[in-house]
Amino acid sequence: MATPAIRNAWRTRSIFPTRHARPITTDSLSRKFQIYTSQSANPYLNLSIEHHLLEKSDPDSTILFLYTNEPCVVIGRNQNPWTEVNLPQLAKTRIRHQKLKHHLVRRRSGGGAVVHDSGNANWSVIFPKDAFDRDGHALMVVEALKNMGIKGVKVNKRHDIVQDVQEAEGSEPTPATNKISGSAYKLTGKRALHHGTLLLNSDLKDISGLLRSPAAPYIAAQGVESVRSPVCNVGVEDNADFYNAVIDQFKAMYPEGQPVEVIEVKQREALEHNNIWKGLQELLSPKWLWESTPKxxxxxxxxxxxxxxxxxxxxxxxxxxxxxxxxxxxxxxxxxxxxxxxxxxxxxxxxxxxxxxxxxxxxxxxxxxxxxxxxxxxxxxxxxxxxxxxxxxxxxxxxxxATGPLRGITQSLKTTLKELRQIRQGGKNLHPCEKSFGVMPWTHKKKEDEYDW
Amino acid sequence: MASIARCLRAARPSAFAAVRSSVSRTVAARPFSVTASNEIRKYTKEHEWIDLAADKKTGVIGISEYAAKALGDLVYVELPEEGRTVNKGDAIGAVESVKSAADINAPVSCKITQINLVLEEKPGNLNQVPEDDSHGGGWIAKVQVDEQGLQDFEALMDSEQYNEFTATEEH
Known part of the structure; x- marks a missing residue:
């Protein structure tokens, strides 16, 4: 591969001066405070790593996990893809004219549908259920943003992180806000998980279209319906800056755990964990994606x-x-x-x-x-x-x-699983796009007018 | 919220009494040779309950009033799979409220024989009558219990112990 420097650019851009690329071990899972970041951009894998941390970490531990996904639409556990997602658009949209398409993912936590791309940073905190509180860690992220000099950020009644709509100078302040991060939770016997995805510099153009289904007016569905909110980017160029700010704030929130090392999880090593692989197979099965749909x-x-x-x-x-x-x-x-x-x-x-x-x-x-x-x-x-x-x-x-697009999406689940299995079995630690193009499609950002859409 | 939960607990015995008396009425109407099915209710630390029938072979499971109250308004109940055999502690379903999906765990090893499909249409029943095992109640599944399940059952808390347990869990 002739372009290792470009290939790694996205991953290594100033992320973590003190990082330790090493696997998740029994030892790391038993510590009272843990911080992980993921090198992978695969949404299914990142959710499976998260689930592994939730299941296998010490019941008293508190964990911060940060990751960024490649373009995907993520729906809540009890949602209906036919009403929440524009499936034909999802199946045909190619990201920046590359081979890559949006993935469709059903996560294990509750809540509504979101669109991810490389301009979204996912933050996730796993903690004992006794300490469960719907706002605590959203406020942690708000503090981190404030430390980065971002103004007008707060948590609203829906436990979303919102930013005040910026007014022209001299005009009266309005109560209008834009959503910058949602919140979703998962509770197991002893543990609680709170995660969200923060819009840093996302491509907002596609978002609303992908989340508007033509079939929605015809379908009455049980389960959970998404609540639409106006969104905006906070305008942070580098996801790593946000990662570092959240890590600092996490450390400030739990000072008793210092020092905590930041463990960067490698894709290949994560795939080798049997429990992560098991979770991944579940998320990538048509049974999970389609057949969890409520009546x-x-x-x-x-x-x-x-x-x-x-x-x-x-x-x-x-x-x-x-x-x-x-x-x-x-x-x-x-x-x-x-x-x-x-x-x-x-x-x-x-x-x-x-x-x-x-x-x-x-x-x-x-x-x-x-x-x-x-x-x-x-x-x-x-x-x-x-x-x-x-x-x-x-x-x-x-x-x-949309039986045609459904077939395409189901097929891409199979392809993704196959590719990840190759990596697990010792293939090159490369994303399929890197194999085909030598570069992750979003590392090379062109200006809008360079595209012919 | 803690105080609301406490009030509810105080109010519960009477609610129970109403259910129990209706049960005993139907029992009284049966021929005397049939044994009255006075089920015993026990709770797990994860806030599930199980009623074991007098024959010790079948039971009904659900989530406790304390848990239903703590979760807030439920918007969807993901029911267990009928016919599935599960071990104690296995996640058999989930409930969703205010963006949180909370696992329902099997209180004992058992086989799921029937699920409360009404809950899919009316998840609110779980908020209103979480510990009611009648039609229209918030029970989640009917189960068959084997030898291992009986052993698991013995280790659970009775309602008095459970009340003490939840009292210490409140902050």
């Missing part, structure tokens, strides 16, 4: 339970689908095109199928669907082939279940 109902037209007006309902039929844990429980249709007309019927073809295992629309064999189309008393009905086609097309289209 939802998609209806093409307003219903008594979900009377919201639909933006663009189909005219020839009414259709509703119920799914729990991504398994289709019921597809009901109502159309004048039936013989006899105006009957409620089920499309049996879809029953018991997993949404993410459905074929792409173009691969669907209509004959299968057509034969499996019955009213509830079991009597077969005649239906025009075009109507069946229309219904399947509408249901599986990118605006609804």
């Amino acid at each position: 939802f109902r998609l209806s093409s037209h307003p219903t008594p339970e979900d009377p919201r007006p639909r933006p663009n309902p189909p005219t020839d039929f009414e259709l509703s689908l119920t799914a729990r844990h991504a398994e289709i429980l019921d597809v009901q249709i109502y159309t004048s095109d039936l013989r006899p007309p105006h009957q409620l019927a089920s499309l049996n073809f879809f029953l018991k199928q997993k949404i993410h295992e459905l074929p792409r629309y173009c691969e669907l064999r209509y004959w299968d669907v057509y034969l499996d189309f019955r009213v509830d008393n079991g009597k077969a009905l005649a239906l025009r082939n075009e109507t069946v086609q229309q219904m399947c097309k509408w249901l599986m289209a990118d605006d609804m279940l």
Whole structure:
């Protein structure tokens, strides 16, 4: 590789004068205070390292873990990807015209959906559950930002870190704020985890689009819905400056633990831990990503339970689908095109199928669907082939279940796992993008107008 | 919050009494040869409860009123998987409130036989009646308990010990 200097530039830029690149060990996990940073930018791996620290550290210890992910959309544990994420956009957006796409990740903690890129710094604190408090460590990050000279930062009632909207000089101060970091928590038997992602110099252009799903107006979902907030960057150029400020503040918050060394976790060494690998396999499984989705109902037209007006309902039929844990429980249709007309019927073809295992629309064999189309008393009905086609097309289209993009995303889970397995088994410690391009795509930042989008 | 929890605890025996009396009424209506199923309730340090039926083979599990109160408004309950056999302490599900996902751990080794699907629709039931094992209550799962599960059960706290335990946990 001809570009080691460039390759490492992003990682080594002034991060940690006193760093110790060494593995997580039983000894390091047993200390009262621990600080780790991750060299990896893989969101699945970083969340798995975090989970390992949560599970295996001494129950009385307090841990700070800092990492930055490559572009990804991260949803909360009990969220619905079909309503929270614009799946077709996620599947097709290429970051800065490189091969790399956004990952889709379901994390283990609660809360809402966020978009990550290299301009986000993730901070995570693991501590005993007895000391659980929703604001304590968000305030620690606020103090760190203040020490960096950033003004107007505070924690709001939703436990988010927000910054006052900067006013032109001389005008009255307004109560408006922009969110700069969320908060999410995970509680186990004895331990608590509080993490957030701070917008330092993120590319905000894509964020709102990726988090707006075209299917959302049609779906009534159980589980957790994200709360939209206006966001902004705090304008710190170098993630390492923020890391150092948080580390200093963590040390100031827990002075009794000094000195604490900063352990920098290497990707390869992290992958060799069996427990981290186990967690990684779970996060990268379609079962975790899709089948943890709470029950939802998609209806093409307003219903008594979900009377919201639909933006663009189909005219020839009414259709509703119920799914729990991504398994289709019921597809009901109502159309004048039936013989006899105006009957409620089920499309049996879809029953018991997993949404993410459905074929792409173009691969669907209509004959299968057509034969499996019955009213509830079991009597077969005649239906025009075009109507069946229309219904399947509408249901599986990118605006609804997005079965095409789903397949792509599921495939990229497999690819990521395969690549990480190669690294674990002793392949080169390189990111796939580095292999293809010799450089991490975001280390070389071009100006906006250099792109032809 | 501690004080609210204390008030609730003080109020609880009467609530219990109501549930118990309704149980005994139904029992009284049965033929006398059927044994009354006076279940025993025990608690874990992680704030789960388990009712063991008199036959010592089946039970009902849930999370305690103290924990439900501490977690705040629950927005989703992730139920265990039916038919799964678990060891004591295994995470079998989770509850989400105010951005926090909190694990529910198995109080004893057991097999999950039935889950309370109503909670998926109405997670609020867990806030209102977390220790109610009737229909519409906040119970989480019905379980089958084996020999190992019985041993685990013996080691748990009864309600008096649990009340003392939570009293010392408050700050």
